Amino acid sequence: MGLVHLMKRTSFVSYGRSLFGLLSAGRAPVPLLRMFRKLHPTERLQPATVPVPYRLRPYEPGDEDSWVGLLNGSGEFGLWDRRRLHDEVVGPLLPGGGVFVTVGDELVGCASACFVDEFEPYAILMYVALLPGHRGRGLGHALVWETMRAAQRAEVPGMLLHTENHRLAAIRTYFQLGFLPRLGTGAADERQWTDVLGKALLRREE
Numbered sequence: 001m002g003l004v005h006l007m008k009r010t011s012f013v014s015y016g017r018s019l020f021g022l023l024s025a026g027r028a029p030v031p032l033l034r035m036f037r038k039l040h041p042t043e044r045l046q047p048a049t050v051p052v053p054y055r056l057r058p059y060e061p062g063d064e065d066s067w068v069g070l071l072n073g074s075g076e077f078g079l080w081d082r083r084r085l086h087d088e089v090v091g092p093l094l095p096g097g098g099v100f101v102t103v104g105d106e107l108v109g110c111a112s113a114c115f116v117d118e119f120e121p122y123a124i125l126m127y128v129a130l131l132p133g134h135r136g137r138g139l140g141h142a143l144v145w146e147t148m149r150a151a152q153r154a155e156v157p158g159m160l161l162h163t164e165n166h167r168l169a170a171i172r173t174y175f176q177l178g179f180l181p182r183l184g185t186g187a188a189d190e191r192q193w194t195d196v197l198g199k200a201l202l203r204r205e206e
């Protein structure tokens with residue numbers, strides 16, 4: 001993938017800070033960790049469940065302002081407005097690919113499965129986030145699972161994602177759901193993965 005092309009197309013990054021931003025800031029970017037999860041049409045993906053008072057539901061038109069508020073409230077992926085949400089997420093969304101965790105009418109978590117030309121035929125998992133007060137309860141697991149179900153319904157053969165070294169809770173979640181490291185041009189190499197895996201997966205008896 002050419003650099004100019006890459007700089008034009010930043011929406012595949014699942015973590016928000018664009019490669020364009022990194023490059024234009026003049027810093028050598030640390031390669032993103034790329035992960036892949038195959039989806040077989042006959043695999044039975046049962047609906048995820050979440051504990052009371054949480055609920056899971058898909059994105060519906062009209063959710064945009066609340067979604068922008070959630071992404072800003074997560075404090076993770078820079079500043080959001082309706083334009084950015086449309087360009088990076090809602091525009092390329094798969095049918096049913098926008099998933100929320102709610103408490104009453106409030107959105108407290110989100111994830112999205114999108115189509116981006118560079119990575120077809122696969123779906124791209126993007127912007128998985130929970131508000132800080134709702135982490136540590138397995139809700140990220142449920143969000144990603146529901147995007148996988150949407151991708152399977154859309155007859156997509158697999159999902160890709162890109163993330164960063166420090167997102168250990170996310171990386172552990174992705175492994176638990178069957179995503180595996182994928183090496184390749186522009187993505188993290190074996191050495192980078194070895195370091196991250198030690199932190200995300202290895203645990204000592206306490």
Ligand SMILES: CC(C)(COP(=O)(O)OP(=O)(O)OC[C@H]1O[C@@H](n2cnc3c(N)ncnc32)[C@H](O)[C@@H]1OP(=O)(O)O)[C@@H](O)C(=O)NCCC(=O)NCCS
Pocket residue numbers: 014015074076127128129130131134135136137138139140141162163164167168169170172173199200201
């Ligand atoms: C990713 C995210 C949605 C996961 O939320 P969550 O479901 O509440 O995740 P948890 O806190 O339960 O952590 C998931 C797992 O990682 C583990 N974990 C959490 N923090 C960890 C850390 N610093 N190091 C290693 N493991 C960690 C948890 O113990 C848990 O493991 P377990 O399932 O074996 O118990 C949430 O952390 C978040 O919003 N992060 C910020 C945004 C982000 O990084 N998004 C991903 C972009 S690619």
